[in-house]
Structures are given as structure tokens and as C-alpha cells.
Amino acid sequence: MLEYQPEELKINKDLEGLSLKSIKEHFKLYQGYVKKTNEVQKKIAEADKSEANAVYSYIGELKREETFAVNGMKLHEIYFAHLGGSGEPKGKLMEMIEKDFGSLDSWKEDMIATGLSSRGWAITAFDLKDSRLHNYGADAQNIGAVWSAIPLIAMDVYEHAYFMDHGVDRKSYVESFFKNLDWDFANELVIKYVEPWQIKKNQ
Numbered sequence: 001m002l003e004y005q006p007e008e009l010k011i012n013k014d015l016e017g018l019s020l021k022s023i024k025e026h027f028k029l030y031q032g033y034v035k036k037t038n039e040v041q042k043k044i045a046e047a048d049k050s051e052a053n054a055v056y057s058y059i060g061e062l063k064r065e066e067t068f069a070v071n072g073m074k075l076h077e078i079y080f081a082h083l084g085g086s087g088e089p090k091g092k093l094m095e096m097i098e099k100d101f102g103s104l105d106s107w108k109e110d111m112i113a114t115g116l117s118s119r120g121w122a123i124t125a126f127d128l129k130d131s132r133l134h135n136y137g138a139d140a141q142n143i144g145a146v147w148s149a150i151p152l153i154a155m156d157v158y159e160h161a162y163f164m165d166h167g168v169d170r171k172s173y174v175e176s177f178f179k180n181l182d183w184d185f186a187n188e189l190v191i192k193y194v195e196p197w198q199i200k201k202n203q
């Protein structure tokens with residue numbers, strides 16, 4: 001069975017409003033998600049499927065926690081990979097945002113509201129259903145996840161992401177997130193996942 005390996009942390013210094021100490025502690029949680037994804041998927045492969053029951057069963061609990069671990073792994077990989085940039089909007093993603101939200105300011109206003117009202121994540125995703133961007137909120141890694149939507153920007157708004165540097169001031173953390181956003185990485189995701197799909201769709 002495939003074992004996932006954690007990505008490397010590329011950030012090696014304090015960022016504006018986000019200390020290296022806080023980022024390193026947060027990264028340990030991500031490494032835990034990778035470990036738990038491997039563990040839960042191994043246990044699912046070995047579990048007794050005949051006892052499946054929606055009220056309580058071992059396989060049922062494994063299936064519930066699998067989505068939490070897998071989404072935790074995937075979303076944190078985007079999160080850490082697109083921190084450490086200049087924060088300057090650019091590229092194809094910026095153009096898509098301007099088209100789908102009217103302006104960068106409207107997108108940011110909606111993204112901030114999503115981040116301040118969600119309990120887990122605010123995500124700018126390209127939804128294959130209508131071929132446009134949406135800011136989706138998720139109260140937990142496995143609550144609010146939308147199928148066939150490709151996450152391009154993933155803002156972690158769990159308290160662990162900001163408590164050490166910002167206390168309870170989530171708004172100032174959200175501003176720090178935008179200031180350090182690496183648009184080059186987000187644009188790489190567009191090139192890798194969105195553009196090939198758009199080309200195929202238009203054929």
C-alpha cells in the first residue's frame with residue numbers, strides 16, 4: 001500500500017506577522033496528518049467490513065476519520081507551500097479572480113468574510129461544475145469539502161494557525177496570510193490542474 005511522505009517545510013525565517021516558531025509548531029500538526037492518513041488507511045484495509053454499522057462500528061469510525069486526516073494532509077500541503085511569498089497578486093489566478101469576482105478587492109473581501117466566519121478553512125477553489133472560482137468555507141477539514149472543486153488557495157483559520165502570534169485576533173492573522181501569499185505557487189496549481197481541464201473542455 002502506498003505510504004504518503006510529508007513534504008519538506010521550505011520556510012526558514014520569520015514571515016511578516018507569522019513567526020518561524022509558530023509555523024514550525026503548525027507544521028508538526030501537518031506531519032501528524034500524514035502519519036494518521038497512512039495509519040487509518042492501513043487499518044481500513046485490514047478491518048472487518050462485515051460489522052459495518054452507521055450508529056457505531058470500527059470500520060465506520062475509520063471511514064469518518066479518514067476524510068479528516070486526508071483533507072488535513074492535502075490542505076496543509078497547499079497552505080505551507082503558498083506561504084513565504086511577496087503577497088503580490090499576479091498571473092492567471094489573478095485574472096481568473098478578476099473575472100469571477102469582479103475585482104481582487106471583492107474576492108479578498110469575500111475571502112476575509114469566509115475566513116472570519118469559518119471554523120477551519122477558507123478556500124478559493126476552481127469548481128468543475130461551473131468552471132469558475134468560489135470561496136468555500138469549511139468548519140472542519142471534512143465538513144464543507146466540495147467535490148470536484150480544486151483548491152488553489154487554502155487559508156487555515158483554526159486557532160492553532162494564529163494563536164501563538166496573534167492571540168484571538170484572527171483578523172490580523174488573515175491580513176498576515178495575504179501579505180505572505182506566494183501567488184507563483186498558486187499559479188502553478190492553475191497551470192497543473194485547471195488549464196489542462198479547460199483545454200480539454202473547449203475541444
Ligand SMILES: [Fe+2]
Pocket residue numbers: 026029076156158160161
Ligand atoms: Fe492547521
